[in-house]
Amino acid sequence: xxxxxxxxxxxKKHSKKPKGKKMSTxxxxxxxxxLGFLLITFFMLATTLIKPQTMEISMPSKDxxxxxxxxxIKASKAITIILAKDDSIYYYFGTRENDIDPEVIVxxxxxxxxxxxxxxxxxxxxxxxxxxxxxxSAKNLTDEDFSKQxxxxxxxxxxxxxxxxxxxxxxxxxxxxxxxxMNICNIGRYAIVDITAFDKELIQNRKK
Amino acid sequence: xxxxxxxxxxxxxxxxAMCDVAFLLLTFFILTSNMVQVEAVKVAIPSSISEIKxxxxxxxxxxxxxxxxxxxxxDGQEHRMNLLKKMGEQYNVTFTxxxxxxxxxxxxxxxxxxxxxxxLAIKAEDRSNKENLLGIPCDSTDNQLKYWIGMSLAVNPKxxxxxxxxxxxxxxxxxxxxGTLQDLKQNRFNLITSLEENxxx
Numbered sequence: 001x002x003x004x005x006x007x008x009x010x011x012k013k014h015s016k017k018p019k020g021k022k023m024s025t026x027x028x029x030x031x032x033x034x035l036g037f038l039l040i041t042f043f044m045l046a047t048t049l050i051k052p053q054t055m056e057i058s059m060p061s062k063d064x065x066x067x068x069x070x071x072x073i074k075a076s077k078a079i080t081i082i083l084a085k086d087d088s089i090y091y092y093f094g095t096r097e098n099d100i101d102p103e104v105i106v107x108x109x110x111x112x113x114x115x116x117x118x119x120x121x122x123x124x125x126x127x128x129x130x131x132x133x134x135x136x137s138a139k140n141l142t143d144e145d146f147s148k149q150x151x152x153x154x155x156x157x158x159x160x161x162x163x164x165x166x167x168x169x170x171x172x173x174x175x176x177x178x179x180x181x182m183n184i185c186n187i188g189r190y191a192i193v194d195i196t197a198f199d200k201e202l203i204q205n206r207k208k
Numbered sequence: 209x210x211x212x213x214x215x216x217x218x219x220x221x222x223x224x225a226m227c228d229v230a231f232l233l234l235t236f237f238i239l240t241s242n243m244v245q246v247e248a249v250k251v252a253i254p255s256s257i258s259e260i261k262x263x264x265x266x267x268x269x270x271x272x273x274x275x276x277x278x279x280x281x282x283d284g285q286e287h288r289m290n291l292l293k294k295m296g297e298q299y300n301v302t303f304t305x306x307x308x309x310x311x312x313x314x315x316x317x318x319x320x321x322x323x324x325x326x327x328l329a330i331k332a333e334d335r336s337n338k339e340n341l342l343g344i345p346c347d348s349t350d351n352q353l354k355y356w357i358g359m360s361l362a363v364n365p366k367x368x369x370x371x372x373x374x375x376x377x378x379x380x381x382x383x384x385x386x387g388t389l390q391d392l393k394q395n396r397f398n399l400i401t402s403l404e405e406n407x408x409x
Contacts, residue, residue, distance in 0.1 A: 029223035036230025040237060047241035054370060054398040055258040062390045083379070111407060166379045172272070173375035175382060176254040176401060183257055184406060194383070 057179060060191050079121065079162050081114065081178060082199055085169030089114050089178075090203055104206045109177050118185040121160045128153045129186050154188025162190040165199055247281065248316040248341060249273040251374040255404035262400060266366045268357065269400070271316060272373035276381035277343025279318035280356050287364050288312045294359045295321060303328075318343045321352055346384050354388045361392070370398040 075094040082090040087109055092102040107113040119126060129150065136146050164178055175192070182190050249271055264283075271279035282288055292311045296303050299321040303311070310328045311317075314335070319327045319342050327340060334340065346353040360367055369389065373382060389397055 026220075029227045033223050033227045033230050036227060036234055040230065040234045043234065043237040043241065046244060047237065048244050049241050051242065052253070052262050052372075052400050053256065053258050053403050054260050054262045055256050055401050056260060056396065056398055059386060059390050059395045059397075061393070061395050115407075166383075168378065168380050170379035171375065172373045172377040172379070172382050173254045175379065176256055176399060179399075180256045180258075180404075192386070 055176065055179060055183075057192075060193075074161075077158075077161050079118070079160050080199065081162060081164050082195065082203065083164070083166040083170035083174045083178060084203070085167065087174060090206070091117065092202065096198070101202060101205070104202050109174075109181075114178070115181055115185060118160070118162070118181060118187060122185050122187055125153055125156055125159050125186050125188075128156075150186075151188065154186055156188070159188060162187055164190060164192045165195040166192075167195060167200075167203075246315050247271060248279045248318050248336065249277070251372055252376075253372060253400055253402055254375045256399075256401040257404055257406040258401060259403065260398075262370065262398065263368060266364060266368055268360050268367050268369050269316070270353070270357075270369070270371045270373075270385060271318070272371070272377050272381060272385065273341075273343075274374045274376045275343075276378060277318060277341065278346055278353055278381075278385065279316050279341075280344055280353070281316035282360055282364075282367075284364065285312040287360070288314075290363045291356075291359055292324075294362065295324075295355065298355055298359070301325065320345050320350075346388060351388060353385070354391060357389070357392055357394070361394075368398065369394055370400050372400040 078094055080092055080095075084090055089107045089109070090104050091107055091114065092104045094102050096102065107117065132141070132146065132149055132153065135141050141149070162182060164175075166175060179190075251271060251273060267283055269281040271281060273279070282291060289308045289312045292303055292308055295301075301321060301324065303325070307325065307328045314328075314332075317327070317335075319340070323342060327335065330340065344353050344356065345351070357369065371385065389395070
C-alpha cells in the first residue's frame with residue numbers, strides 16, 4: 001500500500017516482557033481520497049454548472065380592438081425589420097406614402113449592421129440610459145428606482161417603434177437575436193407581427 | 209572503503225490533507241451545480257444578453273427540435289397525473305392507474321394522444337428511440353398542444369410557460385406555437401436562452 005515497512009523485524013526479541021502490540025493510531029486515508037475523487041468525477045459528469053437564462057417576451061393580444069381604441073403609431077417613427085433566409089435582414093422606415101414605397105435596405109446581424117441603425121435612431125434614449133447607468137454606478141439609485149426610470153425612458157414618445165416580421169425562411173435564432181438587439185439598443189416598443197403581402201411585395205421589387 | 213548507508217525513510221504519506229481537498233471540492237460541486245435533466249430531444253439553444261434566471265418549479269417547457277417537432281414537459285408528479293387524466297377525458301381515452309403512474313415519471317414527452325397508450329406501454333429506455341419521438345400535433349385542424357397547455361393551466365394556475373427551441377428551428381413552427389399561446393391568451397412567456405455578453409456597456 002502507501003507504506004513500505006522499514007522495520008527490520010526481530011525487534012521483539014530484545015524486549016523482555018511480551019508487551020501488548022502497540023497499534024498505530026494513523027489510519028491510511030488513501031481509499032477515502034479515492035472515494036472523494038470518484039464522487040467528484042461523478043458529480044462533474046452528471047451535473048451542469050450553467051443555469052439557463054430566460055428572455056421574457058410579451059406578444060400582442062389577439063383580441064380584436066375596436067378601431068377608435070387602437071393607438072395609431074406615427075409612420076415616421078416606425079422601423080420594420082424583416083428576417084429573411086441565411087441570416088439576412090431587410091428593413092425600411094415608415095410605410096407607403098403618396099404612392100411612394102419606402103426604400104428597403106439589406107442589413108445583417110453584425111455590430112455594424114442592424115444594431116448601428118437602431119442605435120442611431122434611438123440615440124436620445126441611449127444617451128439617457130447611459131446617464132442613468134452612470135448615476136446608478138455612483139450609488140445614487142436603488143435597483144428598484146433604476147428599473148422604474150429605465151422603463152420610463154424606454155416608453156418615450158419620440159423613440160422609434162420596431163415592427164419585427166419574419167419570412168418563412170427565418171429561424172428561431174434570428175428571432176432571438178433580433179429581440180436581443182431590442183434589449184441592447186434599449187428599444188421599449190416593439191412587436192412581432194405576421195408578414196404582410198405588402199412586405200413581400202417590397203422585397204420582391206427590391207430584388208429586381 | 210566503507211559503504212555509505214542510506215537511511216531508509218518511510219514512504220508513508222499523510223493523506224489527510226488530500227482527503228480534505230477532495231471533499232471540499234466535492235462539496236463545492238454539489239452546492240453549485242444542478243443535475244442534468246433528461247429531455248426527450250437535445251436542443252442547441254440560442255444565446256441572449258438576458259440575465260433573468262429561470263425558475264425551477266411551476267414551469268412548463270415546450271421543446272422544439274430542429275425539424276419542428278414539439279415536445280412537452282411539466283414539473284410535478286401530481287400535476288402530471290392530473291394532466292393526463294384531463295387529457296384522457298378530452299380525447300376519450302381512459303388511462304389505468306398504472307399508466308397514470310408511468311406517465312408521472314416521464315420527464316418530457318412528444319406523442320399524439322392516439323399513441324399515448326402504446327407510448328406508456330413500452331420500456332422507458334426505448335422511449336427516446338426515433339420512432340417514438342413523434343412530436344405533439346399543433347396544426348389548425350388538430351391542435352393538441354393547445355389542449356396540453358390549457359389543461360396544464362387548469363391543473364396548476366401558477367404555471368409559467370417557457371419555450372426551449374433549437375437555433376435552427378424554422379420560423380413557421382415558432383409562429384404556430386406563439387399563435388397557440390396567443391389563442392390561449394397567454395401573451396407573456398419565456399424563451400430559454402444561454403447567456404451572452406452585452407456588447408454595449
